[in-house]
Amino acid sequence: MLWVPLLLVAFVAAGAGCARVCRASIAAARPHEVPGGTEGLTVREAAYLAGGPLRVTDLTLVSMHRARRLLLAHTGWATVVDASGGDELERAVLGAIGPGGQSPVPAVRPVVAAAASVRLLADGLVARGLAVPEEGRRALAAGVRAVRAGFLLTLALGTVAVLLVPEGERAPVLAAFALPLTGSGLCLLIGLVDVYPNTRWASPAGQRLLSGLSPADPLTALATRGPAVLEPELRAALKGSERSRK
Structure with a gap:
């Protein structure tokens, strides 16, 4: 035994x-x-609740791309088009890209996800019980x-x-x-x-x-369901190419 x-x-x-x-x-x-504490959600708050800091980062990158402030190339590079204005999170994106105005997206995403503005967003959601x-x-x-x-x-x-x-x-x-x-x-x-x-x-x-949010709006769909809802070029940009990692 x-x-x-x-x-x-x-x-x-x-x-x-x-x-x-x-x-x-x-x-x-x-x-x-x-x-x-449950009075509605902004699209960024929805992104955090659904996918955390990296989802918030992806949402910001895509929204800036669609506002023609950034160019997200399918090769995995982000290029600054308009560096003026913007809120704290958008300025965090610009700061992560750097003064050269161009950077690989895989290098930008974790820097923005760790930014103070994302932490403040998370703290606010925790305080509201969400x-x-x-x-x-x-x-x-x-x-x-x-x-x-x-x-x-x-x-x-x-x-x-x-x-x-x-x-x-x-x-x-x-x-x-x-x-x-x-x-x-x-x-x-x-x-x-x-x-x-x-x-x-x-x-x-x-x-x-x-669960009560409608995915009819493209940015809301991205916030709640992730990059899978994007067109192939933007999905490739967020994922980054093998060349952009070298």
Whole structure:
């Protein structure tokens, strides 16, 4: 019965990981609305709730392109056409492109996503109860990692346990390890497919507001559904070409 201690370790690892992700998902989904906090969304706020800072960046780049302030080429380069005026986020884009007036889009996106104006946008949504706080996102991501680690450890321990017993006695061992392996596997699947993506940025109140937005406006569609709704040239520009990364 040398495999029994391994089974106990597997149960503890799988149970701890599942408990951690469940606590994090419950905390992220807990209502924390404030009075008046659900009064409409701007298109940039919708972009943050649907896709985070990089979605806000993509929305700003595309809106500036359509206003003829930027040229987004399918080769993955952004070129400044009009550097005058603009709000803080647009000025962050211009600053990320630099004084030369041209830069690869893959180099611009993370700089703008980390800009103070995007952080202020996020803080405002958190204060209104529409976005998940950063600590909540970190806890949920850590929970998913813990479940993954528990699943892999259970799989490894089960393999070792099967090898420790004669071939004719392996059926009970496999049946015993099937429970923690199935439990942690299902928890990991739910966390990766449903819980984590749906609560990564938007709180339940934010998700309800997003679901009520109409994608008829092209910028709203981009904010809520991402670059997949864009024409191929703009999708290529945001993705960047292999040449622009060199």
